[in-house]
Amino acid sequence: MTLYFITGNKGKLEEAQRIVPGVEGIELDLPEIQELDPQKVIAEKLKEATKSHEGEFFIEDTSLYISCLNGFPGPLIKWFLDRLGNDGIANLVTKYPDHSAVVKTVVGYSNGEDLHFFTGELNGTIVSPRGDKDFGWGPIFQPAGYS
Numbered sequence: 001m002t003l004y005f006i007t008g009n010k011g012k013l014e015e016a017q018r019i020v021p022g023v024e025g026i027e028l029d030l031p032e033i034q035e036l037d038p039q040k041v042i043a044e045k046l047k048e049a050t051k052s053h054e055g056e057f058f059i060e061d062t063s064l065y066i067s068c069l070n071g072f073p074g075p076l077i078k079w080f081l082d083r084l085g086n087d088g089i090a091n092l093v094t095k096y097p098d099h100s101a102v103v104k105t106v107v108g109y110s111n112g113e114d115l116h117f118f119t120g121e122l123n124g125t126i127v128s129p130r131g132d133k134d135f136g137w138g139p140i141f142q143p144a145g146y147s
Contacts (some may be wrong), residue, residue, distance in 0.1 A: 001111075006030070006059045009133075016060075028052065029041060038063055039117050040077045042108035050112050056105055058109045064137055065104060068096035074104075077137060086129040086140045093126040101126050103141060 002095050004026040005016045013025040030045045038061045064072040066089075066098040080089060093099050103122045108115060123145055128141040 001056055002057070002129075003056045004053070006045065006057055008078070012060065026053065026055075026057075034076065036074050036076070038104070038106040039042045039108065041075055042106060043115055046108055046110040046115060050110060054112070056109070058107055060105060060107050062103060062105045064141065065102045067100040068093060068098045072146060077098075081136055084136060089130050089137065090126055090140045099126045100124070100142060 002031050003024050005013055005020075006026055006028055007013055007016075008027045016025075017129065022090075028049055030048045033041055033044050035041050042059050043063055045059050046057055049059075061075060063073075063075045064077045066076050069092075079107050085093065100126055103124065105120045108116045109118070110116075124141050124143040124146075126140050127142045131139050133139050
């Protein structure tokens, strides 16, 4: 059976193919529920994917949790970026003494019957935009231990 990575992002697909040889990309128009728990967002997408296509699937969601905003925006970072941009988010965070943040990546996998989740976290700080501007909020997140 084929393993599919559900994404419309060519960069993410290329990265996944370097890690998991043979994985195929599939772009499905799936609804994205608005939810603060990324596992619920991923589970819903995987459930919908199995209705329209056979195979094993995985989906990745990377969220930004800003400490001074009580962990917001989390999985809603896409909308935060859309409205505020990197400059706006960085400016908002400078109003608070705590600039710490956590990036969480959740990968959900489904074989059509079972769901499994894998999570990774990276601590860091929100900074003024700099560096590579190719990845969403990447220019404002500085991982701990890096300058």
